[in-house]
Amino acid sequence: MPSETLDASFFPPFPGDWSLFGNTSTDIESQNPNESTTLSADHDSHICKHCGKIFPRQCDLNKHMKLHIRPYRCLVKDCPKSWSGFIQQSHLDRHMNAVHREQLSESVEYHCPKENCRMQTWRKDGMTRHIKTQHPGEQGEPIRKIVTHG
Secondary structure, three states: OOOOOHHHHHOOOOOHHHOOOOOOOOOEEOOOOOOOEEHHHHHOEEEOOOOEEEEHHHHHHHHHHHHHHEEOOOOOOOHHHHHHHOOOHHHHHHHHHHHHHOOOOOOEEEEEEOOOOOOOEOOOOHHHHHHHHHHHOOOOOEEHHHHEOO
16 A cells, blocks of 8 residues: 655655766766676766766756756645656746646736737746737737736
C-alpha cells in the first residue's frame, strides 16, 4: 500500500546540492560498471554527472542541471508536479494559474482585445495564438486581468 508521505530520497536533489554538478577533470569514468569507456574533455570543461554531457562553461552546466533536478515544484498535495517539478519558475506559475487557480488568492486571465470577441483563457500563449489565427491582420495584445478568488 502506498505511503501518504514520500521519503526524501524519492525527490531529486535541490539546487543547493552542488555535489551533483560536473567535475572539471580531464577524464571521467563511465558510471556503468559494465563499461570501461572514458569520456575525454578539455581541461576547462564541465561534465554533467547525470548524463555525461560536456559543457564549456559552468553556467551552461548549471542551466542544464535544471533539466535533471527540476527545482520548481507544485505545493498542492497529490499533484503529480509536486514531485516531478518544473525547470523554470515561470512554468510553475503557469501551471498554478491553469490547474490550481481556484486554490490561489489571485489568478490571471487573458482576454481577446478584439471588440465583440468573448475569448478568454488562462494562458497568454493560447490567447496570442487565438489572435493570430482568428483575427489575422488585427493589431493588439492579449488583455491581462487579475481575478481574485475567495
